[in-house]
Amino acid sequence: MAVEFVESDWDVRHMLKLMVNSAAYRQDSRATAAKRAADPDNRLLSRGPRYRLDAEVLRDQALVVGGLLQRRIGGPGVRPYQPKGVWKDVAFAGSNTREYQADSGTALYRRTLYTFWKRTSPPPSMAVFDAPTREQCTVRRERTNTPLQALVLMNDPQYVEAARGLAQQAVKRADVDAERARWMFRRALARAASDVDVDVEQLVAAAGVFRKQFTGDPKAADKLLGVGASPKPDGLDAIECASWTMVANLLMNRDDFLNVE
């Protein structure tokens, strides 16, 4: 590489092109057990990297998949959902950011780079995914894997609402479970479900169980569909929507949904 750099007359662009077009760079992260054993830390670049998406990207991805993302560029920062009292817990008595007032309407669904950032109390759903505090330069983010992250992805209204959004689209588009599952899978993971259909079978089976649970408790279905500010589905069956919201919640917590592979 060094010789190539010199011989290309120190052409940085050429070097970058060479690297990103290389076979090593373009690998995906799949690896056989043998490969993994031979190169456990990937020192030899025997496979591509596999890593969890960054905090902001995770939220943006959920908004896209749920059909909620606002693509408008620019403008002032916004305040999406945040649990009550998080700012107040640490605020100076006279602070003008003591009370958090969430925005409404489209401001709730803008890309996360527009999320208002209070440095003494960063958005907790970002901090938990290793978003830097912005108090000093961060060259490389940590990527941790914790139960608090699971709680955010399962329970934060932003993610629950996104799951509902995904479910509503699926229910609208198809009547057959397998078709809903197949569409949802493709929409979430940007690839077709696996050939043997194990992925689709798993989703369909889960939908059946959730359907049974919500049929036994229709009020619960209504409550779940009330999470988030976006309008409840009109003319769609509440039990179907709630059951598929849980399927979407399941899908959107899969390890391959959370990771770049």
Add this chain to the structure above:
Amino acid sequence: MSGSFCDNVDSSRRTFLAGAGLGAAALSTMLTEDALADRSTHFSPRARRVIWLFMAGAPSQLDTLDHKPGLQKLFDKDLPDSIRGAQRLTTMTSSQPRFPIAPSVFRFPRHGDCGKPVSELFPRVGSMADELAFVHTIHTDAINHDPAITLIQTGNQTAGHPSLGAWLSYGLGTMNRNLPSFVVLNCEPRGQALYSRLWGSGFLASRHAGVAFRSQGDPVLYLSNPAGVSRDVRRVMIERLRAMNETILARGGDPETQARIAQYEMAFRMQASVPELVDISGESKSTLEMYGEQATQPGTFAANCLLARRMAERDVRFIQVFHRGWDHHGSLPKNIRRQAGEVDQPAWALVQDLKQRGLLDDTLVIWGGEFGRTVYSQGTLTRSDYGRDHHPRCYSMWFAGGGTAGGVSYGRTDDFSYNIVENPVHIRDLNATILHLLGIDHRRLSVKYQGLDHRLTGVLPARVVKPILA
């Protein structure tokens, strides 16, 4: 992190720990079961847990623990220049024409066999003087709240360094499988602000950051299932997720997938264990009475002390309770009465409760704030009223249990509690001592970051305060 192309902090930690003998800590991930094995520490620990009752805003040592009876006859006299020296003052008092001495209005009855004088503001804390180690010569580098509280919490005045609790989580791993190893309990917002960086993980992985439990809504953020989702529905979801992730694991073979399966199950367990932890309905009447009336009011210092004990019982390693509102620039006698009134009984009850349950021997309890306060009055001085400005040169703290000695007083300040006469204890020494009690040599707990080997105690010399050890 096998998916990464390069090393990260955790793999250098692995290298470090292998060399230093904290061996098995290597793979600890917050709350995962592989982290449960008992760590080998540098030497045998005296304390397994720490409860720090942090008095944010900085209580006056002159009105609480550092008795200066000689000041009474110096009321309203000017603080001698020879005492103040060239010390930098805050801009809140630097332009005062005078620095009149304000003796404490509080009596200091003597307590216990050790005969320790403790302010009448703390009758119950005083009553256990024979069980406490008092240090009167803590000193710090910062004179304002933000840098001072950041310094005492992280060993540095500037943001970006791990807090003590994060260092402990990193160095020692976790002792339980259902709860975080570092928990923060905030009391009613009052006075100076706090910052989440005070319990942050700095350059360590964020799993080492303190988890702030909350007194309203979910005790842990996002703990509850969304409306309409029962525990049964969640159980089905978790089971199905496990099956899917096992398929993904079989296909891809990434150990992080295995870890994620465990984290979801931990999250599901936390959904049961955390509500159980904060449910005090099983506490006996006598226990509740011991902590006082406020013990049943969430968010009070009393309620948080009780929770701290429940966490200690469940082997949360580091519990920090922040009680705010000690920044008494004016009307100190009135304001400090209320503050101490909230703290005295629950702090005493916590120590006694731990003792009764056999937990005090290996639980270190710490009481204190980020700096001290001036002997001279800020603003108008009368016989019954005065204020005190920030004072970093000396202040007092007390310690109980966890291998500290009882009835001991360490360090001496001058007649004005302005300068240290003997045995200074810098924040570094304080941290070195806490780590020592937990079995850690502060010189050997370090992390490579931005080209430096960072330690909680920094690069300047730090020493363990042996005379307060049992």
